[in-house]
Amino acid sequence: GSLQTVRPRELGLMTSGRAISHSEESPREHARLLHGAQLWVALPDAHRHTEPAFEHHPDLPRVTDLGGGLDATVILGELDGVRSPGTIHTPLVGADLTLREGTEVRLPVEPHFEYAVLTMSGLTEVDGVRLEPGSMLYLGTDRRELPLRAVTDGSVLLLGGEPFEEELVMWWNFIGRSGEEIAQARNDWEKGTRFGEVHGYDGARLHAPQLPVTPLKPRGRVR
Template identity: 50%
Template sequence: MSNVEVKPAELRCAPGAQVPGIEVLAPRDVPLGGPRAMTVRRTLPQRSRTLIGAWCFADHYGPDDVSMTGGMDVAPHPHTGLQTVSWLFSGEIEHRDSLGTHAYVRPGELNLMTGGRGISHSEVSTGRTTVLHGVQLWVALPAEHRLTDPDFRHHVPRPVEHGGAGVSVFLGTLAGVTSPVPTFTPLLGAEIVLAPGATVTLTVDPAFEHGLLVDQGPVRLAGTLLHPAELGYACPGRDTLTLTNESDTPARTVLLGGTPFEEEIVMWWNFVGRSHADIAEAREEWMAGDRFGEVHGYDGDRLPAPELPTVALKPRGRVR
């Protein structure tokens, strides 16, 4: 998914200090497009925290009645220095990219696209979609791999039962299941659906920091209550996480994790770099060059890049 904000914030992101307990990150609403736009709820990045492991961007959207909003129609746009992770709860999205990939994002199926040195793609909800609902996530690539070859992977995880929860692991390892999809840094990504009133304790890597995004809830994470669309952050050092569904209906969450990302990154629009110069170069080449290839099959023009800020880059989002 593109960050289609007209004036996207330019961020320098750094690993933060450990915060005791569970830190609750509230989302902010971001409209994707014009007056009938679908609105997403963004929990990463924000001023209080910009990274959870290498996870650097999290949009949560829906349930969205596409007859009212028009659904998702994101024209071809570029990415560098990151991976996009698409995960749906309902609906269907058609994906086309400059590698020639033509694929569909469907509920319970992982689509992972590596931008690396440069890729472009489009995303359009299909005519089979009545309600669109899911998450779009980005992963920052470490310096040694940030200019890697672009790539696309598709994986359908097998859900497993763990206590009172159904767990679908799309990246990393959890509940005895390991995803076969390789990552450039240690990562965890899983959908967890808790039965009404259920409590489940999950064994996790103590070297990881974790974020629990609540889709349906409320859900209590390690004693802290999280409401729908909130993300609970747990610092490294925990070898278990306990989740409790506080409702009398099923609760759905997405658990993200990874080792703290020990590099500063600059994020702007759809690019991840290491400096303002990296971002400016990527923008210029998207507007004038062929670095990002072409997306065939999309009916419309590609998405122009916003104007770069005129002010010098300033560090933001550091946690002390």
């Protein structure tokens, strides 16, 4: 039941819960290419059958001039005492960091969180590792601060949260706890039940691919 244009520096937050349908379209007058990030966050078992929902937050909180050259837009969770209005179901953080050339800062972080940094533009050194646009650096846990240095003007996405210990099966657009759950989700999708319908989309409804012959097994963060 939602229809929303999401513009730069805004958050569109969809919680799929028990099941949801959605479509994504660029405005016809917009250029063919977009620059943005789409993040998937697994719901813990206690919340994964919740009612589907959508939130739009056009005015995200900001942390300005942190460390003399770093500005942050807090997408989800909390950073430097500033909290996003977006709903979360596990402790986590997502922040869009903009750094001016020459900035060197040690960003305070939560030691029990697991972190990664995705470079979106410019050249940045994260914990001494130089990252080019499109590169992601996994940082693990047990940190109280994160060294950042901007080689040029640039921006990075800081992602973090408490390590997610539950095992998951992720296949196509479905997430479950077993191969049987995924098979049921595919069956419900193809029959047009449970997931609902998107009205007004200018295009055909997607069909799920065939399930693989090999069993889908749950996996966790420990390999």
